[in-house]
Amino acid sequence: MSTEATLAARVLEDLDAEQRAVATSFGCPVVVLAGAGTGKTRAITHRIAYGAASGVLEARRTLAVTFTSKAATELRRRLTQLGVPRVQARTFHAAALRQISYFWPRVYGVELPPVANGNFGIIAEAARAVPISVETPLLRDLAAEISWAKVSNVPPDRYSDLAPQAGREVGGLDADQVASVLVRYEQVKKHQGVIDFDDILLCAIALLHEHPEVADQVRDQYRHFVVDEYQDVSPIQRTMLELWLGDREDICVVGDPNQAIHTFAGAQPAYLTTFGRDHPGALTLRLRTNYRSTPQVLTVANALIGSGAGLRATRDGGPAVQVVAAADEQTEAADAVSWLVAQHHRGLAWRQLAVLYRINAQSEVLAGELRAAKVPFVLRDAEHQDPSDDAVTLSTIHSAKGLEWEAVAMIGLSDGLLPFVLADTAAAIAEEKRLLYVGLTRARTELRLSWARTGGHGRGMREPSRFLRTAGLVERGVVTSDMPQQGSRFRKPRALPACHVCGEALSDAVEIKLGRHEGCPARLDVELLDALHQWRSVQAQNQSVPAFVVFTDATLRALAEQKPVDPADLMKIPGIGRVKCECYGNQLIEVIAHHASV
Numbered sequence: 001m002s003t004e005a006t007l008a009a010r011v012l013e014d015l016d017a018e019q020r021a022v023a024t025s026f027g028c029p030v031v032v033l034a035g036a037g038t039g040k041t042r043a044i045t046h047r048i049a050y051g052a053a054s055g056v057l058e059a060r061r062t063l064a065v066t067f068t069s070k071a072a073t074e075l076r077r078r079l080t081q082l083g084v085p086r087v088q089a090r091t092f093h094a095a096a097l098r099q100i101s102y103f104w105p106r107v108y109g110v111e112l113p114p115v116a117n118g119n120f121g122i123i124a125e126a127a128r129a130v131p132i133s134v135e136t137p138l139l140r141d142l143a144a145e146i147s148w149a150k151v152s153n154v155p156p157d158r159y160s161d162l163a164p165q166a167g168r169e170v171g172g173l174d175a176d177q178v179a180s181v182l183v184r185y186e187q188v189k190k191h192q193g194v195i196d197f198d199d200i201l202l203c204a205i206a207l208l209h210e211h212p213e214v215a216d217q218v219r220d221q222y223r224h225f226v227v228d229e230y231q232d233v234s235p236i237q238r239t240m241l242e243l244w245l246g247d248r249e250d251i252c253v254v255g256d257p258n259q260a261i262h263t264f265a266g267a268q269p270a271y272l273t274t275f276g277r278d279h280p281g282a283l284t285l286r287l288r289t290n291y292r293s294t295p296q297v298l299t300v301a302n303a304l305i306g307s308g309a310g311l312r313a314t315r316d317g318g319p320a321v322q323v324v325a326a327a328d329e330q331t332e333a334a335d336a337v338s339w340l341v342a343q344h345h346r347g348l349a350w351r352q353l354a355v356l357y358r359i360n361a362q363s364e365v366l367a368g369e370l371r372a373a374k375v376p377f378v379l380r381d382a383e384h385q386d387p388s389d390d391a392v393t394l395s396t397i398h399s400a401k402g403l404e405w406e407a408v409a410m411i412g413l414s415d416g417l418l419p420f421v422l423a424d425t426a427a428a429i430a431e432e433k434r435l436l437y438v439g440l441t442r443a444r445t446e447l448r449l450s451w452a453r454t455g456g457h458g459r460g461m462r463e464p465s466r467f468l469r470t471a472g473l474v475e476r477g478v479v480t481s482d483m484p485q486q487g488s489r490f491r492k493p494r495a496l497p498a499c500h501v502c503g504e505a506l507s508d509a510v511e512i513k514l515g516r517h518e519g520c521p522a523r524l525d526v527e528l529l530d531a532l533h534q535w536r537s538v539q540a541q542n543q544s545v546p547a548f549v550v551f552t553d554a555t556l557r558a559l560a561e562q563k564p565v566d567p568a569d570l571m572k573i574p575g576i577g578r579v580k581c582e583c584y585g586n587q588l589i590e591v592i593a594h595h596a597s598v
């Protein structure tokens with residue numbers, strides 16, 4: 001065997017048959033439909049290494065495109081390990097920026113305008129000129145909308161016509177108002193002499209389109225293309241890719257339609273599913289063998305998606321997936337922290353644990369409980385994170401995409417949070433379902449799903465997420481914790497706790513915490529309440545956290561009314577889980593006992 005053939009054969013050694021088919025298919029466009037955890041990154045990096053070793057592609061003329069700079073860094077790391085460091089692994093934007101930075105001055109005789117460092121200031125100026133409100137949440141929504149319009153090829157003068165058809169809605173504004181912001185936004189940018197992030201691709205497209213000689217040079221540089229996460233490609237990115245490709249067909253795209261969670265931002269997963277039709281002669285391959293998760297996790301993930309997922313397990317059986325209902329958000333967070341602590345005591349490092357949620361705001365209560373329990377954690381969106389930190393990861397499901405942990409807790413699995421309350425069309429609900437699928441498939445071994453029967457500050461009753469039923473967690477009886485044991489438990493919530501004064505049911509979270517209706521006579525010991533407040537201030541000061549992180553006012557009132565005498569009594573108060581009990585129990589009982597004795 002020649003040296004090349006030996007090298008090429010070696011590259012294939014650590015691939016399974018499905019991955020090998022991906023690594024060795026050249027000569028036609030290839031689309032790979034890869035389920036979660038099936039090793040698509042491994043398949044595409046090995047494809048490039050195999051192609052380079054066997055001489056069917058030139059490493060330095062290969063462009064591997066992905067969506068985040070973290071993913072691009074990971075691709076580069078793996079390619080270097082496989083002996084092909086000269087491959088360009090970049091995001092669409094990074095690759096395009098590199099090209100326009102080089103060609104723009106040569107073609108237009110001026111430097112490329114700088115890319116604005118964030119565009120909130122520009123949007124605020126545009127909004128003031130319209131005029132509309134410049135409150136931060138609206139500016140954030142407008143930033144997302146401006147980006148959607150650009151990546152979807154919707155120019156400001158067509159926005160009023162096209163946006164309503166696409167079901168777009170921005171913070172109560174009508175389409176004409178948003179269109180006016182878009183027009184002003186472009187004017188402000190021009191006045192400041194900057195471009196924004198999405199303009200990078202628009203500039204590159206214009207450059208390659210209008211200047212065939214530039215397009216020829218770029219095409220000469222890049223001859224082989226691999227695109228990861230192809231379900232996330234937007235119209236403007238596809239146009240970019242087509243311009244890079246020209247009339248050549250040396251392209252391999254990889255993606256998972258079941259992990260399409262960015263359509264609200266303009267992604268078009270149909271580009272992946274119709275790739276075979278759009279590229280005559282294309283080869284369609286599938287990766288279905290999952291190396292990440294236990295059969296228990298995959299059974300739930302497969303059931304959620306239905307026939308389209310079909311992930312095959314390779315790992316041995318593990319623990320059952322847990323579904324847990326909690327009285328309120330605070331208790332849900334406290335229980336989740338107790339579970340993390342138990343996983344850690346079982347031998348897992350903190351960094352092998354994660355808690356995932358739908359929206360960032362959900363991390364607040366959780367962070368308070370983690371601080372109280374002295375559990376190290378990192379927020380993934382901050383999450384200045386040092387990857388070497390041994391800390392639990394807190395992440396939105398969106399930001400957790402592409403990652404994996406040994407044990408994963410997902411919180412807030414109630415209707416209104418997942419699916420999120422703003423998802424009001426069939427398409428939006430389907431995307432929320434895929435979001436849950438992405439979350440579930442991050443877990444290697446332990447998976448805990450929880451929801452709270454009431455929201456924070458006594459806000460309304462909640463129902464478990466409809467997706468828990470879709471995922472077969474009722475029918476299969478996959479284990480529940482404090483949920484009622486009857487088959488009807490998802491329709492009929494557990495019997496509500498009773499008021500200790502009148503005996504009637506309690507449904508409000510604050511009242512549940514107090515153990516009585518607000519209107520029922522209290523046995524509140526005002527002096528004890530005062531002593532508890534003082535104790536809480538000292539704790540909060542010592543830990544440099546806000547007082548409510550230690551205990552909420554409602555919990556202090558419940559303590560001052562119910563005067564628990566031992567840990568078992570303490571844990572009957574909603575909001576005081578095992579972790580808080582272990583952390584503060586003895587001190588609290590001492591404060592209460594001392595107060596009784598004076």
Ligand SMILES: Nc1ncnc2c1ncn2[C@@H]1O[C@H](COP(=O)(O)OP(=O)(O)OP(=O)(O)O)[C@@H](O)[C@H]1O
Nearest residue numbers: 014015016036037038039040041042291292402403
């Ligand atoms: N052939 C294989 N043999 C053993 N383990 C493998 C194989 N292929 C992949 N794996 C492992 O499976 C896990 C998932 O791989 P990877 O992260 O590449 O999957 P992915 O398809 O990109 O996942 P996702 O789309 O869910 O983020 C990793 O831990 C990886 O090391």
